[in-house]
Amino acid sequence: MRISSSAAAAFVAGSMLLSCNIDAFNVGETAIRMGRMPQSNVATFPFGVVVKEIKSFTGTNSRLFLEEESTNGAGEEIATTIATEIEINVATDEETKEEVSSTDDDDVEEEEVVEKEPLVLCEVPEASFEVTTDPNGGPSNKGPVSKLTVNLGFPGHPEPLVFETGKIGRQASGSITLTRGETLLYATASRDKEPKENLDFLPLSVEHQERFSSAGLTSGSYNKRDGRPAEHEILTCRLIDRPIRPLVADGWRHETQLLSWVLSYDGERSCDPLAISASAAALYLSDVPISKPVAAAMVGYVDGQFIMNPTNEQMEQSQLHLTVAGTKDAVLMIEGAADFLPEDVMIEAVQFGHKAIQIICEGIEELAKVAGKEKNYSTLATPPEGLHELVTSTFESKIEDLYKSSGDKEDFSHQTSQLYAQAWELLQTDYPDNKSDITASMKTLFSQKMFENAVANGTRTDGRKVDEVRPIDIQPSILPRVHGSALFTRGETQAIATATLGDRGMKQKIDKIDGLTEKRFYLQYTFPPSCVGETGRVGAPGRREIGHGNLAERALSAIVPDEKDFPYSIRVESLITESNGSSSMASVCGGCLALMDAGVPIKSPVAGIAMGMLLNDKKGTSDNDNAVILSDILGSEDALGTMDFKVAGNREGITTFQLDIKCEGLTIPTMARALQQAKIGRLHILDKMDAVLAEPRQELPPTIPRMNAFKIEESSIGKVIGPGGKQIRAIIEDFELSNMDVAEDGTIQMTSLNTQKLKEAETFVLELVKNSMGGGGRSRGDRAPRPQYQGPEPEVGKTYEGKITGIHQFGVFLEIMPGAEDGSYPGLEGLCHVKDLHVERVRNCEGFIKSMNVETLEVKYMGKNGQGKVELSRKALLEERRGGGGNTRGNNRGNNRPNFNGSSNNNNNARRQGGTAKNEEKEQDSEPSIMSEEEVDVIAQAIEGIKDL
DSSP states (O other): OEEOTTSEEEEEETTEEEEEEOOSEEOSSSOOBTTBOHHHHOEEOTBSOEEEEEEEEEEESOOEEESSOOTTOOOSEEESSOSEEEEEEEOOHHHHTTTOOOOBGGGOOOOOOOOOOOOOOOOOOOSEEEEEEETTOSGGGOSOEEEEEEEOOOTTOOSOEEEEESSSOTTSSEEEEEEETTEEEEEEEEEOSSOOSSOOSOOEEEEEEEOGGGGTOOOOSTTOOOOSOOHHHHHHHHHHHHHHGGGBOTTOOSOEEEEEEEEEOOSSBOSHHHHHHHHHHHHHHSSSOBSSOOEEEEEEEETTEEEESOBHHHHHHOSEEEEEEEOSSSEEEEEEEEEEEOHHHHHHHHHHHHHHHHHHHHHHHHHHHHHOOOOOOTTOOOOOTTHHHHHHHHHHHHHHHHHHSOOOHHHHHHHHHHHHHHHHHHHTTTOTTOHHHHHHHHHHHHHHHHHHHHHHHSBOTTSOBTTOOOOEEEEEOOSTTSSEEEEEEETTEEEEEEEEEEOGGGOEEEEETTEEEEESEEEEEEOOGGGGTOOOOOSSOOHHHHHHHHHHHHHHHTTSOOTTTOOOEEEEEEEEEEOSSOHHHHHHHHHHHHHHHTTOOOSSOOEEEEEEEEOSOTTSOOOTTTOEEEESOOHHHHHHSSEEEEEEEOSSOEEEEEEEESSSOBOHHHHHHHHHHHHHHHHHHHHHHHHHOOSOOSSOOTTSOEEEEEEOOGGGHHHHHOGGGHHHHHHHHHTTOSEEEEOTTSEEEEEESOHHHHHHHHHHHHHHHTTOOOSSOSOOSSOOOOOOOOSOOOOTTOEEEEEEEEEETTEEEEEEEOOOTTSSSOOEEEEEEGGGSOSSOOSOHHHHHHHHTOSEEEEEEEEEOTTSOEEEESHHHHHHHTTSSOSSTTSOOSTTOBOTTSSBOOOEEEEOTTSSOEEEEOOOOOSOOOOOHHHHHHHHHHHHTOTTO
16 A cells, blocks of 8 residues: 555554654555554565564654664665654564565555446436325225325436325324335324323324334344334434424324334335334324424435435445435424535535425325325314413513523523513412413513524623634543543533443444444433433433434544554443533534544544524524524523524534424525534634644553454364363463454454553464364365364263353253363363253253352263263262262162152163163162252252342
8 A cells, every 4th residue: 555645644563553644655455554564564665674563652753763774774764754753673584575575666566446336326207296095995895095106206216105094004093104115114193082281392202113024033132022112213213203393283282102113124225214204194194283294305425426315235335324304395304424525515415305305295295185184273272362462561571681681501590480480470360270371471482582682682691692602611631541531511511521442342233124233433422410400310311312322423423433444442421411502512522532532543523513593483484584593502592492403523524413493494595504604613613622632642541452453264263262262261361361352254353451462462373373274163165173182081980070161051061171281172071961960850050050159060971972972970970979879870860859840750861881872761769869958959049040040
């Protein structure tokens, strides 16, 4: 690989990452990686000096020096353009003859460049929709079935969307099946018959489930049943809820529930936009008073071309993952991530997705005309006539005075609560049953006065201008033993962010209908009640925490280095310690600082900001001329405003974004204005971050285990792991490794806090597999035989103390003879079957062994069976010691003894000497079993199946 002098390269001393600028040189076939160099740690410089190992990093703005003379006699000083001083080892001529071919820069062959095939999208029918009705299409030819077929008309999306109602789920208020290709979703909308009393909010709940059976799979849970929703299903629930909630009529207090299931999945495209469209269509067909139909679309961006509902394969190459939802008039919700795309591209993507939404919404409107129910407006909770006017005349001036005085969150909240209490105290005599209406009127008045104050004075409740960001304070490295940490404070919002680095075993595993996936980088967000001065439930993360954490994770994912360049798995945690608006964006900023503090070579710093919007009338779409856009919103501005628009990115472009609104839509011009104002605020925050920590630490902290990765032949994997994992456990213990992971392709990843031990472990493993013929590799057909025990043979009938190597329901594996000290062959293992564990019947083998709390068992060697497997018996040993039988195989072995099941065991296994055959005969034994009280308790616990053993 050729690296120019302007490029940043990574040198490694042991496993320490060091950054520097270097002149043009060649490094084998690949770039230098973490922990070791490719091709046996050999790198080639232009003038023939072969560097085997970089030993230490000592400074900057210096030169490269050698411990020995270079191979071409260039002398001690070999480079003046390298901006670091590094101590290295130089390979001898003999070491380099076969490892390096040529060191002349002019003779270096250029890397073969594979041309990427241009994206070609298939032709599709023109955009259209059609509604048809079969009067007798229902089950048993009863009832009408209506169908809406929508052709989106976008290249690359040939499958139509088919909405059908009337056949399935007819007892729900509204039900829909939505089909695209071989993917089918079923969605329902239901509501209670009677409204809830004394509510001042919409009681809407959303559930979504991706059934494993839809892809021909089964849940990996113990009972093989699809259970509580996974995180990705919760995120889909939030996508469904957010665009629908603003459109339900004010005063609707019936408990309303939207349910959706993925019943069939073809694995081609994401089901998220289908889940939104199906649930919204089911609700629009019901009698729930929703004003407009809602639909959704997903947008990708590959090779400068937008793709509608891209395939999963296309999405892997896409620079944009965008989900858009809205009505035919405006956008209601956007959610997604991007690879540093500029604001104008984002606007084009939203417009592109909205075109598909318009087609679907028009089709749903026509479907509702033939299959929809009449909307129920009769039970809407409406405030008494004249109440809002009375509230306005009484409290208008007091609220205006409150907005003129700037204070902190505690003062503002206290005064606001007092005004709400005064309103109820003053009006409860005349309106004793309308407390929720009084509260709603006060909230509307607060919102109106906030808008008027911002328009008239250009200021906000805390005295800031509408585009001003709160004061920022940053303290990195606040936790001494943590890999990376930062305290990020913006106004009264504060987060402690930490970064933890680990090996492959730290990856997060997610079981989805697409299969088991692993996440190398993930962020976990915690919002305790104490951060807002309250008490409450603490435990598993709620839906809000999952959503905010996912948003911050997507913002940072774009800057995480590739695994081939930085093989660590990375976990970021964000603990919110104070909250007054946009804690998720504080998590982005704090998380980025924690990554840099841990020495993670991120691509560039990123920051996030939350934008708000104030409108005089929330019932319509945004008016770009009168809308007031707010930067870095407070909690009160989020609650009383009409928009929460979160945007994160670096100086060049956006990495993630999320839009929620409370009006009936956001127009594209208003969105464009909000994005431009967000960029100004984002750059301001980045300046503050750069002033404290402009780039990642040059060295990994000493608390981070150093990592080494190398590869062996697949056929040698078994020899490294050893029987029952014995060899790999010994390597971890002997060389003080934190962990050792062996992948199926033979890649071995080691981590340790001791760099020297790490090198020794690699040397040991390479020697172990040298000239090895395999020993249990993963390949088939030509797989080499597994190493066999080569030590002295045990004596039949003799007692041995065996080390427990495996516990199963059918018995216990024991190693009765040790293997070679150098690991060239394993120890001798045998099976003590569950029926040979004790003179009494043991039903729970695992519980029995665990209750004994031992690592070894005394057993008698019974010989080998017909398959050559070693057979062991503890039962025979116990019988011999208690006088219940002899030490030969034909003797009685505890037959007809009383057991804990209230029955007799009349079976006796008599074996021939040498173990080549088994004879069963029935014999009587008059002597009762003699057991100690401790053994009786152990067996009783095992039979009862105590779960905590």
